[in-house]
Amino acid sequence: MWINLLCLVYMANIVSAQYEDLYCGELNCYDLLGVTRDSNKAEISKAYRKLAGQWHPDRFREPAQKKEAETRFMRIAAGYEVLRDEESRKEYDYMMDHPEEYFANYYRYYKRRVAPQVDVRVVLLSLISIVSALQYYSAWYNFNQAIIYLASVPKYRIQALEIAKSKGLAINPKQKGVSKEQIRKLEEELVRNIIADMMDSNGGYEKPQVRSILWVQIVSSPLKIYTWTRFQADWIWRFCVLRQDYGDMEKEYLVRTNLKLSEKQWAALSDLEKDGYMSRELWVRENWEEYVKEEEERERIRHAESGRSKQERRWLKNSDNRMTFDENYDW
Known part of the structure; x- marks a missing residue:
């Protein structure tokens, strides 16, 4: 019971301190400007101009009075900023009507304060x-x-x-x-x-190319997505559902895709190179896997017979801790 009572007292202290921590300090913004909740924008602006002129720091000469005027002037300006905007005034009125929603009011207050002033777009x-x-x-x-x-x-x-x-x-x-x-x-x-x-x-x-920059990519992305989706749907329908045979264009596309070549790179190949790939029917999965194994073996042999590889083996064998670099070696 005592714990609950202490919690209630603590929350009451938080709520009572809310106005001092947020918006306008000790007074609520309406009382600070000398207006009511029924006052319109013109009345609020008039009250603000009057109080701003009255408490402007330049009117005071004594340091203590000047400091007090600066504090009061800043609070008046803060109160006016709250009440001049319809949305912030609505949030402030809600906070006054629902002081028990302390954390929600605190969130709305700081969300508005830290929100960017420039349009995100x-x-x-x-x-x-x-x-x-x-x-x-x-x-x-x-x-x-x-x-x-x-x-x-x-x-x-x-x-x-x-x-x-x-x-x-x-x-x-x-x-x-x-x-x-x-x-x-x-x-x-x-x-x-x-x-x-x-x-x-x-x-x-x-x-x-200009078409490669981000702006063009974003603008053209809907068309690209549509084209890609249509191509995939047509491919699945023709060759997965209807089980049609591949045509020459489809075969070239599969071979080029397996080789990871762009259309421009494929077009740059000689007819002899293209015929070599096509004659092996690399669009067939089994043939492609066999081709990959052959290329891996060829690369292994080439690497083993390269001057660089021989130099590394001699270095490991002799352990003389010397390694030279020659750009003429076949890497």
Whole structure:
């Protein structure tokens, strides 16, 4: 019984302290502004302007009076902020009518105080725009860095110059009126452009596209979901329910999917390579599993016969704790 009584006293103290802790301090907001719950916005604004002028800190010179005026002025401003807004005034009236719902009132009070003042939709749209811009810039930066690296590798540089020569794009080093430095820059630009076209056309490193950024992905996602769902439903109906035989396009799709190649990468393969895959009927599960085992065995043998692997075995055998690195080794 004593415990229950103490709890009731404690809760009563909390409720009585509620107005001091929340909103307007010792007085409720209506009494603080000298208005009633029936007062309209115009009356509340008029009362606020009067009290704000009366208790403005600049009207006081003594430090003690100035400090008291600042405290009173802040409470008046807080009370006006509560009563000027219909929604916050409604929550405040509810709190006055239901003081026993202390924790719920406390939650509503702090929810309003910490709630963002900016529209969440604006924040979200701005964030998506920033991410999209960074994504597009980063994609182009990485693409250009890859081109710069490949242009510095002799094997790819020579290959690019041969392609330029075959297309009649080679730079004549004996052009009149053109300095060696200009010729070097023109050749470098030509090599990079050819490497970029090779990377893009072969599907190994596609040029950054606007359709790949986040904004376009979000906007086009409904169409993509619809297309994917329709394709899956059509596939299940034709080949799982009706048990139809695969056509050439379906066979190529299954082989390409098993090989994890994009449409662009598949199109970049030679006809001989495509025929090699298709002749093995890799769309059949058993044939694909057999192909995977053969590739794993081939990779194991290649690794075992590579110069790097031989060097590692010699190192383990001799235990001389020396390891050298040579980029000419077949990794």
